[in-house]
Amino acid sequence: MININQKLTGKKVLVIGGGGFIGSFVVEELLKYPVEEVVVYDNFVRSSEDNIGKSLRDSRCRIFEFGGDIRDLDILDRAVEGTDYVVHLAAMWLLHCRDFPRTAFDVNIAGTFNVLEACARHSVKRLVYSSSASVYGDAVSVPMGEDHPFNNRNFYGATKISGEAMCRAFYDRFGLNYVGLRYMNVFGPRQDQNAVYSGVVPIMLNKIAAGEAPVINGDGTQAYDFVYVRDVARANVLALVAETSDEFFNVGTGVQTSVAELCDTILKLKESDLQVEFRPYSDDDSRQLVKNRIGDTRKSSELLDFSAEYTLEEGLEELVLWRLEEGIDKK
Template sequence: MALNEIKGSRVVVIGGAGFIGSHVVGELLKTEVGSVVVYDNFTRGKMSNLDPHLADPRCTIYPHGGDVRDVDLLDDALKGADYVIHLAAMWLLHCRDFPRTAFHVNIEGTFNVLEACVRNQVKKLVYSSSASVYGDAVEVPMTEDHPFNNRNFYGATKIAGEAMCRAYFDRYGLNYVGLRYMNVYGPHQDQTAVYTGVIPIMLNKIDANEQPVINGDGSQAYDFIDVEDVARCNVKALISEATDRFYNVGTGVQTSIRELCDLILELKQSDLKVQYRPYSADDARALVQNRIGCPKNAEADLGFTYQLSLREGLKKLIAWRDAHGNR
């Protein structure tokens, strides 16, 4: 699909009020898109995430709710849609604690989205997968051909979603691109919930003048990517000619948890000392020690390269937290 084909089109963003989804909505509105419809049940998404976008008359919220488990509502929301970006999902730790709900939301919900796309002749779907499908790294950086070594419920739901996308492409010709996100951080990420990420947890500790805590020795390393870059990749995937493919969305830069914590302490101008503690038995079993994605295929096929370094992205996140009271 060429860039000019998005002009005047109708795009439905499922999970569009959430952390990544709200940034995707903003990126779409930078194009000549005709309309952007946010489909969200606001379980994790927030209306405040959409405040700057709703001033644009092209952006609307589907008015009758927005749950991926509601087949009739999905079908109605996708009527007349040209494209769909599907980001709605339960997060990793939430899936661990509530696996049956995770099945209904992440697996059955994705099936419902695919079914509605076919029924409404959607031209292309962008599906949010995750680097969790890979589990712990066999080799670094991980290419898209890395084996699926996942051992948790969340990764299992994403593998199922990927398999269903392929099946719907093969059976019904539904064009799709799947995106395997590395460790995403940035504004609109839930800063205080039980299931929040490592960066908000560290920042919350420092803001409370408490020692940041690192499990293990801090040598475990990941690929951190700013949410603005992830949003740009979603739009690039949508307008690309790529189909029936999955792509890593990351920087390819390896950062250990110890290095991450040191950088955050530096940016916060804090002299707090890091507290190290052993893993719990549950954490040790589920731990991914090393996960850095190879970004070459996304660059070659989607024209995507990251723009924000970890230092730059953390500066922006800290400024956003300061302006919004860490909400």
């Protein structure tokens, strides 16, 4: 087992996208260890300084003062200079990419190239790149191992495939040490609660909070691997200190949960007697629908020493409590 304290003692870590949903939890996780400094690089377009308010009370944590957009080459270069480790989480999300594909290219593909270039130029010891299970598309076989074919059909997944390919190219051409993480369906506090661009979990919670029937598109049998955000943050830290390099890993629970089962669990936690409303998919959604995606987590267990600690229900309980504390829901 790797000694994380020893690996991170006195190290400077730059978290690109550190004010976001996953990024803010990565920052918190890093501050559990004797790092010298954790610097948050973020343009705060889809994120918030509130997410890292607690972390900023630690003298070892600060926001990079000159900006935080990965499209700003000179500012990004200044941020990476002198850094030991970089965690790259900045990206446009799935539905944003669908609606704004040109901007998705500029941010997720060109921006990731900028990050890789800066890391190689400044001889960063290790980069952790946030990819996604979206690269797999719909399952050909379950559970999906890291050798599962890329069956993606949306812009977001395409940008992540490109990012992975560039990581490997920078490794071969410049020796950039990296590990890539393919997240399954991440949920938890600080996730975007906006019904337009949020995930299935907050959408259901928003409906219930409004006293409306939660809606399931299709018959509810579509199944995914729901992983809690604190587990994902821990996976990032383990990837930073792992002995392996030039590898991609699934980050999930390995547990299959249908959307109907997810909804039943949420209704039970909320002590709600609302009845689920089933609706047919639109033609556009049907064409890109992923019906089955469960990750094989054996590789991440063996090489990263990672396995999820939170069950779905435990994660949902924390999320429900957070929504109450934030005033999103009422008791």
